[in-house]
Amino acid sequence: MFLAGAMLLPMPVSLYYGDNDLLALSASAGVTFIFGFLVFKLTRFKQDLRAKEGFAVVTFGWLVFSAFGSLPFIFSGVIPSFTDAFFETMSGFTTTGATILTEIESVPHAILFWRSLTHWIGGMGIIVLSLAILPFLGVGGMQLFKAEVPGPSADKLTPRVTETAKILWGVYVLISAAEVIFLMLGGMSLFDALNHTFATMATGGYSTKNASVAGFNSAYIDYVIVFFMVLAGANFSLHYQFLRGDYGIYWRNKEFRYYIAVILGACLLIGVDTFIHQYHNVADSARYTSFQVVSIMTTTGFGTADYEQWSSSSQFILLVLMFVGGSAGSTGGGIKVVRVYLLIKFMLSEFVRLIHPHAVIPVRANNQVVPRDMLMNVLGFFVVAMLVFTGGVLVMTLIGLDMLTSIGATAATLWNIGPGLGDVGPTDNYAAIPVVGKWVLSMLMLMGRLELFTVIILFSPAYWKK
Amino acid sequence: MFLAGAMLLPMPVSLYYGDNDLLALSASAGVTFIFGFLVFKLTRFKQDLRAKEGFAVVTFGWLVFSAFGSLPFIFSGVIPSFTDAFFETMSGFTTTGATILTEIESVPHAILFWRSLTHWIGGMGIIVLSLAILPFLGVGGMQLFKAEVPGPSADKLTPRVTETAKILWGVYVLISAAEVIFLMLGGMSLFDALNHTFATMATGGYSTKNASVAGFNSAYIDYVIVFFMVLAGANFSLHYQFLRGDYGIYWRNKEFRYYIAVILGACLLIGVDTFIHQYHNVADSARYTSFQVVSIMTTTGFGTADYEQWSSSSQFILLVLMFVGGSAGSTGGGIKVVRVYLLIKFMLSEFVRLIHPHAVIPVRANNQVVPRDMLMNVLGFFVVAMLVFTGGVLVMTLIGLDMLTSIGATAATLWNIGPGLGDVGPTDNYAAIPVVGKWVLSMLMLMGRLELFTVIILFSPAYWKK
Numbered sequence: 001m002f003l004a005g006a007m008l009l010p011m012p013v014s015l016y017y018g019d020n021d022l023l024a025l026s027a028s029a030g031v032t033f034i035f036g037f038l039v040f041k042l043t044r045f046k047q048d049l050r051a052k053e054g055f056a057v058v059t060f061g062w063l064v065f066s067a068f069g070s071l072p073f074i075f076s077g078v079i080p081s082f083t084d085a086f087f088e089t090m091s092g093f094t095t096t097g098a099t100i101l102t103e104i105e106s107v108p109h110a111i112l113f114w115r116s117l118t119h120w121i122g123g124m125g126i127i128v129l130s131l132a133i134l135p136f137l138g139v140g141g142m143q144l145f146k147a148e149v150p151g152p153s154a155d156k157l158t159p160r161v162t163e164t165a166k167i168l169w170g171v172y173v174l175i176s177a178a179e180v181i182f183l184m185l186g187g188m189s190l191f192d193a194l195n196h197t198f199a200t201m202a203t204g205g206y207s208t209k210n211a212s213v214a215g216f217n218s219a220y221i222d223y224v225i226v227f228f229m230v231l232a233g234a235n236f237s238l239h240y241q242f243l244r245g246d247y248g249i250y251w252r253n254k255e256f257r258y259y260i261a262v263i264l265g266a267c268l269l270i271g272v273d274t275f276i277h278q279y280h281n282v283a284d285s286a287r288y289t290s291f292q293v294v295s296i297m298t299t300t301g302f303g304t305a306d307y308e309q310w311s312s313s314s315q316f317i318l319l320v321l322m323f324v325g326g327s328a329g330s331t332g333g334g335i336k337v338v339r340v341y342l343l344i345k346f347m348l349s350e351f352v353r354l355i356h357p358h359a360v361i362p363v364r365a366n367n368q369v370v371p372r373d374m375l376m377n378v379l380g381f382f383v384v385a386m387l388v389f390t391g392g393v394l395v396m397t398l399i400g401l402d403m404l405t406s407i408g409a410t411a412a413t414l415w416n417i418g419p420g421l422g423d424v425g426p427t428d429n430y431a432a433i434p435v436v437g438k439w440v441l442s443m444l445m446l447m448g449r450l451e452l453f454t455v456i457i458l459f460s461p462a463y464w465k466k
Numbered sequence: 467m468f469l470a471g472a473m474l475l476p477m478p479v480s481l482y483y484g485d486n487d488l489l490a491l492s493a494s495a496g497v498t499f500i501f502g503f504l505v506f507k508l509t510r511f512k513q514d515l516r517a518k519e520g521f522a523v524v525t526f527g528w529l530v531f532s533a534f535g536s537l538p539f540i541f542s543g544v545i546p547s548f549t550d551a552f553f554e555t556m557s558g559f560t561t562t563g564a565t566i567l568t569e570i571e572s573v574p575h576a577i578l579f580w581r582s583l584t585h586w587i588g589g590m591g592i593i594v595l596s597l598a599i600l601p602f603l604g605v606g607g608m609q610l611f612k613a614e615v616p617g618p619s620a621d622k623l624t625p626r627v628t629e630t631a632k633i634l635w636g637v638y639v640l641i642s643a644a645e646v647i648f649l650m651l652g653g654m655s656l657f658d659a660l661n662h663t664f665a666t667m668a669t670g671g672y673s674t675k676n677a678s679v680a681g682f683n684s685a686y687i688d689y690v691i692v693f694f695m696v697l698a699g700a701n702f703s704l705h706y707q708f709l710r711g712d713y714g715i716y717w718r719n720k721e722f723r724y725y726i727a728v729i730l731g732a733c734l735l736i737g738v739d740t741f742i743h744q745y746h747n748v749a750d751s752a753r754y755t756s757f758q759v760v761s762i763m764t765t766t767g768f769g770t771a772d773y774e775q776w777s778s779s780s781q782f783i784l785l786v787l788m789f790v791g792g793s794a795g796s797t798g799g800g801i802k803v804v805r806v807y808l809l810i811k812f813m814l815s816e817f818v819r820l821i822h823p824h825a826v827i828p829v830r831a832n833n834q835v836v837p838r839d840m841l842m843n844v845l846g847f848f849v850v851a852m853l854v855f856t857g858g859v860l861v862m863t864l865i866g867l868d869m870l871t872s873i874g875a876t877a878a879t880l881w882n883i884g885p886g887l888g889d890v891g892p893t894d895n896y897a898a899i900p901v902v903g904k905w906v907l908s909m910l911m912l913m914g915r916l917e918l919f920t921v922i923i924l925f926s927p928a929y930w931k932k
Contacts, residue, residue, distance in 0.1 A: 052821060138823050312872065313863035320856060343849050350846030351926050353839075354919055355518060357604050373819075379845045380816030383809050386852065390786060397779035403887075404870060406778065421869075453820055460817050 004033035014110035021110040028071035066090040090442040092118025094449035097205025097301040097418030100431045116198040123202025123331040132164040179228045186221045203332045205301030205418040212303040233298030233326035259337045266293045270314040297321040299333040301418025303426040322411045333416030413441040414448040470499035480576035487576040494537035532556040556908040558584025560915035563671025563767040563884030566897045582664040589668025589797040598630040645694045652687045669798045671767030671884040678769040699764030699792035725803045732759045736780045763787040765799040767884025769892040788877045799882030879907040880914040
């Protein structure tokens with residue numbers, strides 16, 4: 001029912017631009033509302049959620065949103081195929097930004113607006129998921145560096161989630177409003193500013209231009225978007241603390257420091273390379289490099305440069321950044337900075353243990369001992385991630401894609417970036433991927449977005465045992 | 467001094483074929499002997515090894531062997547550059563088989579013999595290292611499925627290693643003799659049979675033909691080598707048990723079963739693909755597929771087909787097999803079957819823990835609980851492996867190789883296979899890699915061969931602290 005309500009939001013856009021999408025939108029909203037109402041009525045007897053049921057609720061929630069969210073694309077005739085429409089919508093709600101549209105600028109405004117809106121709604125879901133729901137379900141590693149998560153710390157899931165959600169969504173809306181204003185100051189129309197803000201804040205990546213952000217050809221707009229992408233890839237509870245007046249919170253948070261350090265390091269490495277081999281000009285090199293590094297690392301996927309023209313080392317660094325991803329509690333995807341940090345800390349502790357075999361060496365991070373269970377969860381995540389990635393690439397090669405495209409497409413969907421490498425690079429799209437591939441990539445987006453465990457656990461027989 | 471003695475072994479070959487390498491060989495042996503004798507004299511005051519010192523002894527042992535083992539190549543003028551000669555020798559002693567030679571058939575017989583012999587000597591070292599030394603040093607995961615390792619189980623390192631070494635080397639020599647006979651029955655000369663046996667039993671991959679094993683063009687020889695590669699990639703203590711009369715030992719050993727299962731599974735997947743797209747003939751498809759799968763999985767690296775002509779899925783499966791590698795206690799490289807098995811078991815246990823958060827779920831494998839420390843060691847190995855692999859690819863792209871070549875070269879050296887993908891594929895070699903790249907790849911071979919920890923630990927400040 002919430003989704004049906006959201007489908008009414010593009011209507012003013014349709015009226016303003018005089019496009020013919022009111023019928024498509026209202027039909028979509030109607031179908032979605034009726035389904036939602038029925039489900040609501042049929043499931044009202046349920047008293048309270050148990051933790052275990054959370055996995056199914058979250059996974060099926062995203063699936064149902066993507067199925068019904070694709071209706072405006074289908075009913076408007078913009079994307080007639082259900083496979084394509086589902087792919088596009090899943091890519092929207094998972095804030096991936098991988099598109100099957102080749103000619104974006106000819107799509108009616110209201111439908112483009114809906115497309116960007118799926119990002120923004122997905123981003124709202126992710127913030128709450130990662131800061132309130134997943135830690136409760138034990139999908140961990142994220143809790144370590146959490147700045148105090150706002151909201152009451154009750155035992156039951158529901159009240160806590162509601163409170164936390166309200167506070168964090170307030171922050172989300174506020175920062176979004178700021179971005180809209182800054183983009184309009186750079187000459188963007190309200191329509192473009194809203195669309196790009198939705199895509200930025202959710203680290204999604206859908207644009208209203210065929211050439212993505214490059215279509216605006218403005219250094220000011222590039223840097224504004226870089227700034228807000230950096231915010232979107234950081235923990236939203238930090239922004240909350242900051243807005244409450246704790247201005248030192250970013251500096252005190254170790255994950256944020258590592259997050260910035262990785263961005264700066266990658267900018268330096270790639271910047272030197274693009275300066276020498278591409279732009280021969282510090283300003284251009286800084287502008288295009290920083291935009292692409294931040295866009296990939298935060299898993300947004302906007303483009304201002306065709307990085308496939310860059311050297312293979314720069315491309316490989318971008319590929320590695322896809323795996324690292326944003327911070328915990330952000331809208332970004334990827335393994336997450338905090339997990340990578342813990343993996344490295346663990347590795348170092350193993351070296352010490354080999355040198356002193358009889359010593360007990362706990363893994364310390366952020367000046368505290370990392371609990372065993374959290375460490376095991378992070379290690380488990382890493383093993384699952386590598387396995388799912390390998391399986392994804394295998395399927396892509398089996399349906400006939402070349403190896404680089406397979407690696408790029410799998411990384412770019414699993415970690416919710418959007419554009420990949422090879423035939424799904426920044427100047428290409430996913431239209432030519434065979435149908436099976438589109439479904440598999442849609443599932444990879446979902447798995448990556450829900451931190452792998454949440455989805456895969458549903459395939460375990462133990463989960464369904466009474 | 468042992469190495470100096472080994473350098474005399476190619477002399478009869480030189481005499482028989484009338485090549486001019488006696489001087490080069492004796493000069494190499496002389497220099498090596500003098501150095502060895504001095505070191506021996508200078509270090510005799512040391513009473514007994516402590517575990518910690520084992521890491522340095524093993525690492526520097528391989529380095530010194532590779533430095534002095536390159537002398538015959540340099541003195542004979544076959545490989546004038548020290549970088550190239552060191553690369554070729556490190557590739558030999560680590561049983562990798564990556565070569566910088568473009569025209570192998572014009573190299574003098576005695577030097578080719580020395581080249582293959584470095585494999586065989588390296589293989590001897592590896593068997594003892596993995597079955598007697600590394601478990602003692604705590605580089606683990608290997609102990610789990612060990613069939614009873616022969617030899618006394620004393621507390622001190624030295625006597626145990628000596629006893630175990632003698633027994634296992636006996637097995638190694640015996641199987642090698644069998645392979646020589648079987649190859650000669652297929653029409654190979656004694657010289658070719660010895661060379662290929664050295665390379666097979668060590669899972670090395672150096673051949674005496676430019677076209678590798680394809681140069682013999684014999685299905686019989688192909689299958690003989692497949693059979694002995696499978697043996698070389700299995701745990702040598704199993705062979706010992708078998709030779710003592712325990713014929714069921716292979717079937718009872720779980721790692722061996724998984725090892726065979728992965729080979730058969732890969733043969734099936736790739737076989738169907740090569741049948742459809744390449745050979746259109748069951749016999750050819752079975753022959754070339756099984757050879758390549760076993761050659762890559764055991765990390766030998768012999769070639770009978772240009773697998774870069776195969777589909778991208780078959781190539782990707784081969785790439786994954788490079789990472790899996792052989793069994794623990796074999797001469798094969800890679801992550802090892804037992805570690806992959808433990809990683810998957812661990813991952814499954816993490817799923818169960820998410821479903822039952824308050825239950826204590828130990829990881830069970832082979833009907834026993836896996837000790838915590840061993841599990842952590844395997845997880846640490848995996849994290850280090852992925853990090854070193856990523857670093858290796860980054861360096862390769864930085865020196866200008868394309869991404870596929872960088873991935874192929876890093877995987878093929880780190881996991882001691884030899885031929886990779888792209889410009890270092892089965893029909894190419896490593897001659898064109900820049901000097902820096904050759905040194906980095908040499909270090910990757912060493913790291914992979916010594917199970918990563920053994921080498922990297924020497925870079926840790928904690929190791930050198932009193």
